[in-house]
Each structure stands twice: as C-alpha cells, then as structure tokens.
Amino acid sequence: MCQSDFPAYRGQMEYVCLHCGQRYPGDSLLYTCPSCGGVFLLENTKFDELKQRSGAEWREIFDRRASTRSTALRGIFRYYELLAPLLDEEDIVYLGEGLTPIVEAAPALRDRVGVPFAYKNDGQNPSASFKDRGMACAFSYLKWLCRRHQWDEVLTVCASTGDTSAAAALYASYVGAPLKSVVLLPHGKVTPQQLSQPLGSGATVLELPGVFDDCMKVVEHLAENYRVALLNSKNSWRILGQESYAYEVAQWYGWDVSGLCIFVPIGNAGNITAVMSGFLKMLELGIITSLPRVFGVQSEHADPVYSYYAARWKIPRVAARDRHPQRGPGRHDRQPGLLPARAAPGREVHRKGRRKGLPGGAGDRTADHGRHDRGQPPRPHRLHPGRRMPGRSGQRPCAGPGGR
Numbered sequence: 001m002c003q004s005d006f007p008a009y010r011g012q013m014e015y016v017c018l019h020c021g022q023r024y025p026g027d028s029l030l031y032t033c034p035s036c037g038g039v040f041l042l043e044n045t046k047f048d049e050l051k052q053r054s055g056a057e058w059r060e061i062f063d064r065r066a067s068t069r070s071t072a073l074r075g076i077f078r079y080y081e082l083l084a085p086l087l088d089e090e091d092i093v094y095l096g097e098g099l100t101p102i103v104e105a106a107p108a109l110r111d112r113v114g115v116p117f118a119y120k121n122d123g124q125n126p127s128a129s130f131k132d133r134g135m136a137c138a139f140s141y142l143k144w145l146c147r148r149h150q151w152d153e154v155l156t157v158c159a160s161t162g163d164t165s166a167a168a169a170l171y172a173s174y175v176g177a178p179l180k181s182v183v184l185l186p187h188g189k190v191t192p193q194q195l196s197q198p199l200g201s202g203a204t205v206l207e208l209p210g211v212f213d214d215c216m217k218v219v220e221h222l223a224e225n226y227r228v229a230l231l232n233s234k235n236s237w238r239i240l241g242q243e244s245y246a247y248e249v250a251q252w253y254g255w256d257v258s259g260l261c262i263f264v265p266i267g268n269a270g271n272i273t274a275v276m277s278g279f280l281k282m283l284e285l286g287i288i289t290s291l292p293r294v295f296g297v298q299s300e301h302a303d304p305v306y307s308y309y310a311a312r313w314k315i316p317r318v319a320a321r322d323r324h325p326q327r328g329p330g331r332h333d334r335q336p337g338l339l340p341a342r343a344a345p346g347r348e349v350h351r352k353g354r355r356k357g358l359p360g361g362a363g364d365r366t367a368d369h370g371r372h373d374r375g376q377p378p379r380p381h382r383l384h385p386g387r388r389m390p391g392r393s394g395q396r397p398c399a400g401p402g403g404r
C-alpha cells in the first residue's frame, strides 16, 4: 500500500460577513450573519503561509497531483490548499466530481459565432450538474464537523426543484449516517421528473403549501434554530467548492489565462463569485500572472443581479450589434440577458481585491425560485453571433456553468 500524499498543511477558516465584515470561526454551522443577516464567504486566515512557495512550485504540485493515488485528491481537492484546508483526508467525499473536460466548439458552431470557443462540460459531474463541486466541499465539511463535535444526527435540508436537491440528496446518500437528507418543495407545483433524482437517492421529500419562497423560509428557520445543515446557495462551503472551476480552467490552459474570456451564466451570482475568487487566489500566489475576463450572463426571466446593478448605477441595457449574416449587418437588438461588462460582478470583485464579494449578496434567494417559476429548464443564454469580444485581441472564449 502506497503512502498517502495528502498535504500536511492546515489553514484556519473563518466566515466573513459580506455586509458588516464580522468574522466567525469556521467550526460551526452558519449561513447568515447573526449580527446583520448578511451572507458569508469563507476565508483562510493562514492563506499568506502559502506564499512561502512560489507560483511555479504550486503549479508543479497541482500538476503532479494529476497522477495522485490518493482518492481524496482525485477531484476538486486536487487544489486542497486553496479550498478548505482544515479537512482531514478521511473527511473528503469524492464521487468523481470535478476535472470535467473543456470541449472545443464544433466547426459549424465556431463559424456561426465567429470566434473559436469551448465549453467546460460540467454536465459530466455525478449528478449531472456543476453543483456537485460545491456539494463535495459542503459534505466533506459536514463530515469533518460531525467528527469534531461527535454529532450522531444531522438533518441536511434544501428547498429546490432541480440541480441543488439532486446533488444534495446524492451526496447525503453516499455519506449516510449521521446525515439524513430532506428536500422541501411547494405542493402541486413540481413534476415527477423533477422529483426523480432526490427520490432516487433516498431523500425524504416534503411538499408544503405555498410557493417556493415559503419553502425557503421554512428551510432557513430550521437552519437558524436547529442542528440542520442548509444546502441552498447560502451555504458558503458550497461557494468555496465551486472555486475549483477556476483552478481547473487555469490548469487546463497551462496556467496561462491571459486573453481568456469566460462566460458564466448567473443565477444569484454565487458561482461567478466563486470563479472570480479562485482566479484572484491564484493571482495572489503567483500561480497565474494575469486574470481572465469574466462575463456574467443572466436570463431575462430571472435577472436579480442585473437588475440590482442596473438600478444602482442607472446602466442602460446593452444594445448589441447583430452581425448575423442572415439578418444583415449593422442591425441592433436589445439584449437584456447580456450583462454589461461594467456591471459584471467579476469587475466589481476585481476592483475590491481581497474583499472579493458581491455587495449584499444581491438576489441570493431568488435563483431557484426563478428556475421553478419557469417550470422548465433554463433557456440557453444567447451569445450574440459575430459579436466582437470587448478588449484585447486574440481572446479565447470559454463558457462556464450557471450560477445557482
């Protein structure tokens, strides 16, 4: 049996309130700030110790882990030191998530769009969504927490009709005791298809009278008053796990993301926050030497983040030049789903440097609600055919996962 190459480094994680800046130790279940109700991000207070290694050394470490024999390091925790370096090897839950391929667009599609681009196919995660990244981190943390406090029973709950409940139920089922999985849904508003994944994973599914927001209120009340693990997007350990997307993109492109454009659909902006945070961490450690450009794209049917910025800064909606050959050059369309670069949370995150948060967690609760209200899969975000990428020439677009 080979010796484990699991890292010896341990950090210290703290919850940091994005609204009031209050800090809380990372060894308790917290979702919103007890002082002000703001949402949290997690911060490793010993992050600066990682700077004892050069960027080149970190790149070499992460590249070497591509051939690790340690199961715990085979998925998103290849980048252990950048994620949740308080976990022990035995805590880490690995179901095959992460390290999804980046697939070049087919020639016909590339020609139609007018630039070469690629998709990171996060549909190849275990429950078929990018949410497995965050769940792997959240459930690994829960295992660590149960072991630390010797808890014999913890209820994991979420209100969701889609990917979140599917992923939460799958990981809860895999971990087993002391975790029990419950999914709350509005009565009479969910199709059998939407229930198939959580039911198939053995979750207890409860239908409540009311609408989706009523379910969220119940979930939040449970999380605030009982030993209940909330697995909706207010769970900051999920946001942390989603940073792995950025690390994988950088490694895929040989740690050179200069000129790269990344398009990330936004739900409540949790995912794009994670993506930007990941790139900023790598920049700070010298693992990458420049940042990619990150664009948030939001459906006009559920656009709380767009509306937040548009109202605050009185930003007009983008009128993108339509140069589709069949519709004639120079025609202008309103593109309400395309977030202006000036309003992109990524820009805001970049500007604020290490604060790396979104103001007030805008629209945090609305994401799954929007999905439910539509009652159908999200529409593909329409990137304008032939539209030039703003900024530098030679940029390489890469489409990312959505953000709920």
Ligand SMILES: [Zn+2]
Pocket (backbone or CB within 6 Å): 017, 018, 019, 020, 021, 022, 033, 034, 035, 036, 037, 038
């Ligand atoms: Zn606060």
